[in-house]
Amino acid sequence: MIPVCPTTALPPGEAIRVEATEPIAVFNVDGDFYAIDDTCTHQDASLADGWLDGCAVECPLHASCFDLRTGKVSGPPAKTPVRTHKVVVQGGTVYVQPGTAADGAA
Amino acid sequence: MSRTVAVVGASLAGLSAARALREQCYDGRIVVIGDEAHAPYDRPPLSKEFLARRASLDDIALGAPDDADLGLEWRLGTTAVGLDRLSHSVLLADGSEVRADGVVLATGARARRLSGSEGLGGVHVLRSLDDAVALREDLAAAGRLVVIGAGFIGAEVASTARTLGLEVTVIESQPVPLAGPLGADMGAVCAQLHADHGTRLLVGTGVAGLVGTGRVEAVELTDGTRLPADVVVVGIGAIPNIEWLADSGVALGNGVLTDARCATNVPGVVAVGDCAAAWSATRERHVRIEHWTHALEQPATAVATLLGTDRPTPTPVPYFWSDQYGARIQFAGSRREDDVVRVLEGSCADRSFLAVYERHGHPVAVLGMNQPRLFTRWRRQLRAAVLTHS
Ligand SMILES: Cc1cc2nc3c(=O)[nH]c(=O)nc-3n(C[C@H](O)[C@H](O)[C@H](O)COP(=O)(O)OP(=O)(O)OC[C@H]3O[C@@H](n4cnc5c(N)ncnc54)[C@H](O)[C@@H]3O)c2cc1C
Ligand code: FES
Numbered sequence: 001m002i003p004v005c006p007t008t009a010l011p012p013g014e015a016i017r018v019e020a021t022e023p024i025a026v027f028n029v030d031g032d033f034y035a036i037d038d039t040c041t042h043q044d045a046s047l048a049d050g051w052l053d054g055c056a057v058e059c060p061l062h063a064s065c066f067d068l069r070t071g072k073v074s075g076p077p078a079k080t081p082v083r084t085h086k087v088v089v090q091g092g093t094v095y096v097q098p099g100t101a102a103d104g105a106a
Numbered sequence: 107m108s109r110t111v112a113v114v115g116a117s118l119a120g121l122s123a124a125r126a127l128r129e130q131c132y133d134g135r136i137v138v139i140g141d142e143a144h145a146p147y148d149r150p151p152l153s154k155e156f157l158a159r160r161a162s163l164d165d166i167a168l169g170a171p172d173d174a175d176l177g178l179e180w181r182l183g184t185t186a187v188g189l190d191r192l193s194h195s196v197l198l199a200d201g202s203e204v205r206a207d208g209v210v211l212a213t214g215a216r217a218r219r220l221s222g223s224e225g226l227g228g229v230h231v232l233r234s235l236d237d238a239v240a241l242r243e244d245l246a247a248a249g250r251l252v253v254i255g256a257g258f259i260g261a262e263v264a265s266t267a268r269t270l271g272l273e274v275t276v277i278e279s280q281p282v283p284l285a286g287p288l289g290a291d292m293g294a295v296c297a298q299l300h301a302d303h304g305t306r307l308l309v310g311t312g313v314a315g316l317v318g319t320g321r322v323e324a325v326e327l328t329d330g331t332r333l334p335a336d337v338v339v340v341g342i343g344a345i346p347n348i349e350w351l352a353d354s355g356v357a358l359g360n361g362v363l364t365d366a367r368c369a370t371n372v373p374g375v376v377a378v379g380d381c382a383a384a385w386s387a388t389r390e391r392h393v394r395i396e397h398w399t400h401a402l403e404q405p406a407t408a409v410a411t412l413l414g415t416d417r418p419t420p421t422p423v424p425y426f427w428s429d430q431y432g433a434r435i436q437f438a439g440s441r442r443e444d445d446v447v448r449v450l451e452g453s454c455a456d457r458s459f460l461a462v463y464e465r466h467g468h469p470v471a472v473l474g475m476n477q478p479r480l481f482t483r484w485r486r487q488l489r490a491a492v493l494t495h496s
Contacts, residue, residue, distance in 0.1 A: 043155075049479035051486060060478040061427060061434075062399065076125075076402065077148070079170045 001095040017048035034068035035085040035096045042078035109134040115212030116140025119379025123210045123405035141185040152238040153262035189354040211377040215344035227321035248336035256283035258428045260341030265430045275306040295454045303431045361394040368408035376408040397426040422492040438485040439471025
């Protein structure tokens with residue numbers, strides 16, 4: 001597990017980029033934490049820089065939307081989903097488990 | 107309800123129109139006619155990753171796995187040569203025709219050429235995949251590139267060529283590149299990227315002609331200077347592909363003229379993307395927008411117009427991006443000459459900033475360089491502001 005930050009450092013509506021073999025973006029949606037691959041599957045954009053809209057993030061470059069729960073892409077130009085990663089909150093710290101898909105993800 | 111819709115132009119706007127037809131529950135026949143032999147592909151990478159050989163043809167394909175479910179009839183490698191306004195028939199170069207109930211015009215634009223450059227080897231424009239492949243091959247064997255025109259495509263080609271190790275000179279006839287879209291102040295800031303990366307930029311200089319027999323050898327400037335060149339790229343704008351509609355009765359200007367909801371003067375015929383000039387209420391004239399996001403989003407409105415359903419008009423905040431020398435430039439909004447621009451975050455010297463254009467104290471446009479997160483927030487805010495004010 002990779003420690004991300006204290007929960008207080010990632011308030012609702014915010015995102016943070018975590019350096020891993022493949023960078024990961026962690027989001028806080030109204031107190032629930034989600035993690036997906038940070039790099040958009042279309043081109044080279046960081047999804048942590050994107051716009052959070054409910055449980056989806058809109059890519060900052062060409063506006064493809066990814067569902068944070070499943071990684072699925074809802075519209076062009078991206079064609080393939082991003083991977084999701086499991087998030088664990090323990091003792092006030094947010095951790096991600098790279099490579100382990102979030103519960104409920106496709 | 108219409109039973110056959112013909113989409114003319116098989117690129118971003120045409121494919122987006124076909125997808126929008128299905129999304130909006132149209133279940134009739136859709137025929138997509140395109141003069142290029144290739145299945146739809148994305149153009150922006152042609153001056154960037156594809157030209158640098160960092161993206162393959164597969165990478166830039168626009169088709170998605172789900173598109174097979176759309177049930178489209180493709181007529182690729184087929185040029186439309188006319189439109190019969192009464193029968194809604196699209197006439198094809200091979201003499202056949204596609205009879206339709208509704209027609210979507212999405213024939214885009216082509217690169218403007220330099221007169222006198224016909225038939226001279228080593229001289230390129232960049233609009234299509236075939237153009238990009240030809241340029242890529244020529245660049246691989248070249249040492250010196252001269253780019254005529256310091257607009258977005260010219261600047262991107264220059265930037266890519268530098269990464270390929272070429273010696274690059276860019277010639278711009280205006281005193282400041284990109285002053286049209288960005289204003290002189292910010293145009294000058296973006297133009298500094300050329301010098302940062304070892305590209306020579308000559309401004310306020312006209313081209314007298316190209317020198318060479320069979321193959322280009324130099325570019326001659328109006329002051330008599332000769333710039334030796336192995337390859338020349340002409341990036342001086344684009345012309346809408348509308349000549350084929352000359353006798354159709356469809357109203358034409360600088361593009362196919364439409365109302366704000368993409369309707370032409372001919373019932374059942376709509377126009378989208380780079381070939382269309384839609385009425386802008388705020389600017390009180392027809393405006394032809396040549397941006398990717400516009401060609402992606404506008405067809406949903408056109409299709410609603412065609413199907414006679416109600417749908418909101420297109421996003422009133424135009425957006426485009428450009429990648430040059432590793433810098434990500436993003437712009438949203440509508441700028442006018444008298445707007446005041448202020449840098450709110452970062453600094454131009456660091457090549458990382460966010461600048462806002464204001465009119466009577468209100469933000470109307472935003473420019474970001476290497477500031478995607480802040481830029482996205484501003485773009486959203488602008489969109490919300492425009493929606494509440496219209
Ligand atoms: C090199 C390059 C880089 C770009 N980079 C960016 C960028 O970074 N950011 C950005 O926002 N925008 C960029 N653009 C602009 C963007 O690609 C266009 O706005 C977009 O492609 C417009 O889509 P369209 O479908 O309207 O037109 P087009 O993509 O031009 O497609 C029109 C299609 O119709 C076909 N056609 C024409 N006439 C006929 C006929 N009579 N019969 C049948 N078919 C016909 C054409 O061959 C073409 O395939 C770039 C464009 C180019 C060329
Ligand atoms: S890079 Fe994300 S949609 Fe293009």
